[in-house]
C-alpha cells in the first residue's frame with residue numbers, strides 16, 4: 001500500500017514539474033513515505049530523516065517532507081523531534097501535496113496537514129506505471145474497522161471506505177489501454193469491499209467485472225481477512241480466468257485463546273475450513289500468511305498450536321513478526337507481556353519450520369512448465385530475466401531484455417527458498433508471447 005501511495009505521490013509531483021532522481025544530494029525535494037506498523041519501521045523512518053537533515057544543512061533550499069503513518073501518528077509533535085521538516089502530511093492528505101509544497105516555496109511556511117477527511121480525492125489519485133510496465137496496483141478501499149488488538153492501522157488510516165466500483169473499473173480499463181496486463185487490488189480487508197457502499201457490488205462481483213476487462217490477464221489482491229472470506233469469493237478462483245491461484249490470508253496465530261485476545265473474529269477451526277474451501281475450488285492455490293509471535297499472554301502451548309497449524313496448512317510462504325507494542329492499541333493494556341528473548345527464540349524456530357515448508361512447496365513445481373510474466377532483468381545476473389508464475393513464485397531464467405513484458409512458458413529445473421530456476425520450455429518454437 002505504501003509503494004502504491006508513493007507511486008501516486010510521484011504522479012502528482014510530475015504534474016508539478018518534478019522528476020525523480022537517484023541522486024538525493026542533487027534533489028530539490030525529498031519526501032519520506034513512512035510506515036509505523038511496528039516500532040522498528042518507525043525507528044527506521046526517523047533515522048532516515050536524520051540523514052536527510054544533514055543534506056538540508058548543506059542545501060537550505062531543499063524541501064523535506066514526511067508522509068504516511070508516522071506523520072499521521074505524530075502530527076504537529078513530529079516537529080519537536082525533527083524541526084527541520086517543511087511538510088508533514090497524513091494518510092488522507094496526499095491529494096493536497098502539490099499545494100503544500102507551493103506554500104513552502106512561496107513563503108517558506110511550514111505545513112502540517114494530518115486531518116482525516118472524506119478520502120475519495122486521495123483514493124482516486126492514479127499512479128502512472130512506468131513505460132512498458134505490465135503490472136500495476138489499484139487501490140480499491142482504504143482504512144479498516146476491525147481494530148485487531150495489536151494493530152495501529154485503524155487509528156492511522158481511518159475508518160474503512162470502499163472506492164466506487166465505476167472509478168475502479170475506469171482505472172483498470174485505462175491501465176489495460178496502456179498495456180498493463182496484471183493488476184493487484186489493494187485494501188486492508190478487501191473481502192469487506194462494498195460494505196460502505198451499501199453492499200453492492202461486493203468483492204466477488206468486483207472481481208468478476210475486472211475479469212471481463214479486455215487485456216487483463218492476471219488479477220491479484222491483498223489483503224484478505226479470513227473472517228470475511230465468502231464461498232462466493234472462493235468460487236471466483238475456479239470461475240474467473242484471470243484470477244491468479246494465490247491468496248495471502250493472514251492467520252496471526254493458531255491458538256483460539258490468542259485469536260480471541262487479538263480480536264480477530266475467527267477460530268483456528270474456521271480458518272482451516274476456509275483453507276479447505278479454497279483448495280476445493282482451486283486445488284493448486286498457493287497460500288501465504290502472516291503470523292505474530294509473542295502476543296501478550298502467548299504461552300508455549302499457544303505457540304505450539306501455531307506451529308501445528310503451519311504443519312496442517314503448509315503455507316507457501318509466511319511473513320512472521322515479533323509482537324511490537326503500538327501506542328493507542330488495545331493490547332497495550334494487556335497483562336502477561338512476553339519477554340523479548342522468548343519472542344526472538346519463538347520467531348527463530350517458526351521461521352526454520354517455514355523454510356522447510358517453503359522449500360517443500362517450491363520443490364513440487366520442479367519438472368513442471370509454468371507460465372511466467374516477465375518483469376525485467378534479474379537482480380543476480382545480466383544474462384537472466386525474472387518474472388512470476390500465476391501462483392506468485394519468482395522464476396529466473398536465461399533470456400534477453402526483449403522478453404520484458406512477455407509471457408513465457410518456463411520449465412522449472414530447480415527450487416530454491418526465495419525463487420525458482422527455470423529454462424524456456426522446449427517443444428514450443430517460441431515459448432514467449434506478448435500476450
Ligand code: SAM
Pocket residue numbers: 037038150151152153187188189223224225250252290291292321322323324325326
Ligand atoms: N490487514 C491485514 C490483515 O488483517 O491481516 C494486515 C495489515 S498489517 C499492515 C500487516 C501485518 O503486520 C499483519 O498481518 C500483522 O501480522 C503484522 N502486524 C500488525 N501489527 C503488528 C504489531 N503490533 N506487532 C507485530 N506485527 C504486527
Ligand code: SF4
Pocket residue numbers: 144145146147148151152153154188189225
Ligand atoms: Fe490491522 Fe486487523 Fe485491520 Fe488488518 S484487519 S489492518 S491487522 S486492524
